[in-house]
Amino acid sequence: MIKAAKIDLSDISNELSFLLFILRDVQELDEKRIREYASNNMKWDSFIQLTLHHRVYPIVYLKLNQIRSSLIPADIMEMLRYHYNSNIIKMMQLTREMNKICDKLSDDSIRTILLKGPTLAIQLYGDMSHRTSKDLDILLDVEDVERAEEVMTRLGYELEDKHSLNHNWKEKMHHLSFRHKENSVQVEIHWRLNPNSSDSHSFNRLWGRRNNVLLLNREFHCLGNEDLLYYLADHGARHAWFRLRWLMDIDRLMPKIDSGKMHDYFRQYGGQSFTGQAFILASNLLDSKIPHSMNQVTNNKKALRLAKTSLFFIKRIVKLNPVPEKSVVWHYFRYTLSLMTGRQRARYLLNHLEPNVEDMSLLPLYKPFHFLYVPLRPFLWFWRNIINN
Known part of the structure; x- marks a missing residue:
């Protein structure tokens, strides 16, 4: 041992x-x-x-x-x-x-x-x-x-x-x-x-x-x-x-x-x-x-x-699931990226450019206009996590 x-x-x-x-x-x-x-x-x-x-x-x-x-x-x-x-x-x-x-x-x-x-x-x-x-x-x-x-x-x-x-x-x-x-x-x-x-x-x-x-x-x-x-x-x-x-x-x-x-x-x-x-x-x-x-x-x-x-997360009483607390969001984001391989990071970032269920629920668009979710994603994220939180 x-x-x-x-x-x-x-x-x-x-x-x-x-x-x-x-x-x-x-x-x-x-x-x-x-x-x-x-x-x-x-x-x-x-x-x-x-x-x-x-x-x-x-x-x-x-x-x-x-x-x-x-x-x-x-x-x-x-x-x-x-x-x-x-x-x-x-x-x-x-x-x-x-x-x-x-x-x-x-x-x-x-x-x-x-x-x-x-x-x-x-x-x-x-x-x-x-x-x-x-x-x-x-x-x-x-x-x-x-x-x-x-x-x-x-x-x-x-x-x-x-x-x-x-x-x-x-x-x-x-x-x-x-x-x-x-x-x-x-x-x-x-x-x-x-x-x-x-x-x-x-x-x-x-x-x-x-x-x-x-x-x-x-x-x-x-x-x-x-x-x-x-x-x-x-x-x-x-x-x-x-x-x-x-x-x-x-x-x-x-x-x-x-x-x-x-x-x-x-x-x-x-x-x-x-x-x-x-x-x-x-x-x-x-x-x-x-x-x-x-x-x-x-x-x-x-x-x-x-x-x-x-250890940063173990030594504190924090909740990371389903979403991290605001006080540790940036720490957790950096930790998550460090955990991934280069290919996983690229896929992770690309996935965040694509529309998800929350985007579609907040702003329903007809399928031909789904391409608009890409430029709108930062605004939709801000609305969900900052304005409505």
Whole structure:
């Protein structure tokens, strides 16, 4: 096992430092170590705020509850217990919906791969109560998207995306979002792993490498380990790792990775830089043990630069999804561009010159006049984000 290059953590808060200590897989979480942090002017309100923001309260509650330290305020433990129990109910609800949706899609001969949700919790943590999820993410073949949309409608889900306004929506988007009319469960139907993935990650190839998870006495299909690492690292990188939950996933997945297979995977699909970023952050923040054979992934200048840059977002309580807060927009824009390859940057900038659903909704134009959206885009963006915000 190796340690990744060190990054400067000297300016992180005492509350974040304590949170990271709890999340590490250590045996020294005892009264003495808690006292060290508690005596350093611990702001418990900030600690609970960080724990909830990073969506790691199930693990934090379980570890602190096991210690039962008198140094942890009773109201903090009660709040953690409340959110832990609420998450169990949420995960049970998602599991019930996942079972129902997968059954109906299967009835229509639509194959499904579960990307996150309860199956990921089982796959990485062994217990669905140990991880949080706000929605279900289901990957399927691009050819099955319209039929899946019909199934979701029959199940009482309403489409939240106005994709019908754009004729090439499958090329410009990578998922559709649905919300149930009664129980408010959110479901995303994906046909690509991420916005930039190409035919190299076709559904049939992912299906051929899939893993299975047993839940509710039935098997659900999920990504194979190498595909899952690529997907989780890419997802976390695109969101600048502003939630520690995503790094916890990387930490739990790392021991399951076959280094030889992963190097072959990188040669075929790329992804070394954002995977290296994930490993460097996990090593520094969570003390994750990186296999020695993966040394070249972390010994990468771009990966180290990305890891240092993303600390800006980890150390603050910020929201970057679905849109970044105004206070960090410029930081996030520069970070996003630094993450991309030259070709991806060019495609990203070109895509922003083309009309999108928001433009068409704000200023509907007949199709022959769609070319006007290009010069009008800066004005429409300004109206949406500045005037109407």
